[in-house]
Amino acid sequence: MNKRTCLYERHEQLGATIQPFGGFDMPILYSSIIDEHNAVRQHCGVFDVSHMGEVVVTGRDAERYVNHIFTNDVTDAPLHQIYYGMMLYPDGGTVDDLLVYKMGEQEFFIVINAANIDKDVAWMTEQAKEFYVKVDNRSDYYAQLAVQGPEAEQVMEEVLGLPCKELVFYTAKTLPVNGEEVIVSRTGYTGEDGFEIYGSHEFIVAQWDKLLASGRVKPCGLGCRDTLRFEVGLPLYGDELSETISPVMAGLGIFCKLDKPEFIGKEALVKQKAEGVARKLRGIEIEDRAVPRHGYVVLKDGKEVGEVTTGYRLISVEKSCAVALVDADIQLGDKVEIQIRKKFFPGTVVKKKFYEKHYKK
Numbered sequence: 555m556n557k558r559t560c561l562y563e564r565h566e567q568l569g570a571t572i573q574p575f576g577g578f579d580m581p582i583l584y585s586s587i588i589d590e591h592n593a594v595r596q597h598c599g600v601f602d603v604s605h606m607g608e609v610v611v612t613g614r615d616a617e618r619y620v621n622h623i624f625t626n627d628v629t630d631a632p633l634h635q636i637y638y639g640m641m642l643y644p645d646g647g648t649v650d651d652l653l654v655y656k657m658g659e660q661e662f663f664i665v666i667n668a669a670n671i672d673k674d675v676a677w678m679t680e681q682a683k684e685f686y687v688k689v690d691n692r693s694d695y696y697a698q699l700a701v702q703g704p705e706a707e708q709v710m711e712e713v714l715g716l717p718c719k720e721l722v723f724y725t726a727k728t729l730p731v732n733g734e735e736v737i738v739s740r741t742g743y744t745g746e747d748g749f750e751i752y753g754s755h756e757f758i759v760a761q762w763d764k765l766l767a768s769g770r771v772k773p774c775g776l777g778c779r780d781t782l783r784f785e786v787g788l789p790l791y792g793d794e795l796s797e798t799i800s801p802v803m804a805g806l807g808i809f810c811k812l813d814k815p816e817f818i819g820k821e822a823l824v825k826q827k828a829e830g831v832a833r834k835l836r837g838i839e840i841e842d843r844a845v846p847r848h849g850y851v852v853l854k855d856g857k858e859v860g861e862v863t864t865g866y867r868l869i870s871v872e873k874s875c876a877v878a879l880v881d882a883d884i885q886l887g888d889k890v891e892i893q894i895r896k897k898f899f900p901g902t903v904v905k906k907k908f909y910e911k912h913y914k915k
Contacts, residue, residue: 559604560697560755561762568773575776576668578605583775591781591869593772594744598703600771601779603750604758607671608696609664609678613687616660623681623818624654625801627811631656636724636741639809641677642819646800646826650674651791653741655726663726663737666693667791681818697758701771702748702782704912710738710749713768714761718749723913731757743779745786745911784864785871787837787907793848793863794835794877802826803879804835805906833860834882837906838890840874843867844899851893852878859884862892870909877906 556579565572570581581602583590593599611620620628626639635656641649650670655663666674675691682689701710710718718738721727726739734754742748751761765771780790789795794804801810802823810823840846846865851858860880867874876892884890884903891898 557605559602560759561602561604564759564762565602565773570773570775576605577671578668580605581773581775583777584773587775587777587781588869590772590774591778594703594746594774594778594782595870596704598701598705598709598771599774599778600762600765601700601702601774601776602698602762603700604697604755605668606698607666607668607674607691607693608698608752609666609675610657610690610692611662611664611678611687612658612660612690613685614660615685615687616662619682619685619687620654620662620664621814621817622685623678624652625810625817625819625823626654627814628654628656628662629814633658634726636726636739638724638741640795640801640806641674642800642817642822643797644819644822646802646819646822647797648791648795648799648801648804649677649797651789651795655737655739657726657728657737670791695754696752697755699751699758699761699765700743700748701751701765702742702744702774703746705770706746706748707914709765709768709770713764713770714751716749716751721749723915740914742913743788744782745788745909745913746782747912747914780864781866781869784866784877785868785909786911787877787905790864799835799879800826800831803831803833831882833879834884835863835877835906836880836884836886837904837908838862838876838878838892838901839904839908840876840892840899840901842899843874844892844894844897845874846876846892846894846899850876852880853891853893853898854881854884854888859890865892868908873908875904875908876901
């Protein structure tokens with residue numbers, strides 16, 4: 555039996571197409587993926603992302619512990635700063651990719667992927683044994699909305715009355731609202747300006763209702779969340795990162811601070827950087843309208859060289875593109891083919907970012 559978020563009945567009332575995702579029954583689309591995608595690119599959309607997990611780490615060793623399990627460096631992090639990075643196995647494979655919020659001198663708020671909640675919490679709890687910390691899984695308490703798009707700031711302030719315009723990219727704040735502490739952050743997983751709101755189920759349902767009643771926001775499903783993140787080159791765990799795909803293979807080494815003291819997986823990453831890896835993620839632009847999908851084979855000169863992790867007919871740039879895990883000697887500009895059923899479609903290896911991000915700096 556899949557879980558349901560506190561907004562499940564709202565999605566049903568709106569006639570959403572609902573499918574399983576990460577152990578939850580989630581809205582994939584309400585009207586159409588194209589309409590919802592364009593609403594976020596041009597105006598404002600809201601996503602129910604209450605399926606995501608939240609873990610609070612507190613205690614005198616909190617900073618040292620987070621640095622031990624996390625590839626990025628939170629040493630002396632400013633209050634309310636947010637960091638993106640990964641949690642790794644000793645061999646460099648990825649347990650999950652995370653957002654880590656510095657919420658207090660000895661407190662970190664960590665956002666994890668829905669499908670990985672049980673696995674991540676078990677891993678984090680196991681690693682905590684040598685540290686004076688408390689690892690508290692708050693995933694059942696917190697619900698979450700993502701308000702995304704160029705009009706997101708005005709919508710947050712004018713419709714919800716949540717002051718946020720002073721937040722810079724990758725920062726957060728807490729707000730007391732009706733007796734509870736609400737967290738508002740500015741990160742986004744769409745390539746557009748956007749905010750996340752974390753609070754109790756009752757609070758999040760009330761915010762959803764206000765947003766939809768305003769007529770200024772389009773409800774958006776996970777279908778366009780995937781097309782939006784893919785266009786701007788953002789990874790999805792299970793596709794571009796996994797227990798067999800390291801950050802070095804995924805081209806995410808910038809989020810792995812190899813100059814900080816030991817962290818789990820560091821030795822493996824140092825070795826991968828020095829010796830190279832067998833496969834890397836590359837972008838591919840296809841010379842046709844055909845749509846490549848996860849798992850489709852990539853060939854060069856008739857020889858299999860890898861497989862697609864994500865592929866779409868892109869909405870913002872009207873091209874068919876893929877990201878694929880291919881042999882490391884495949885270079886930008888190389889000509890390849892993608893096998894789609896029994897046909898072979900030519901493509902060119904390009905950068906993984908197909909559309910420019912529009913974050914507020």
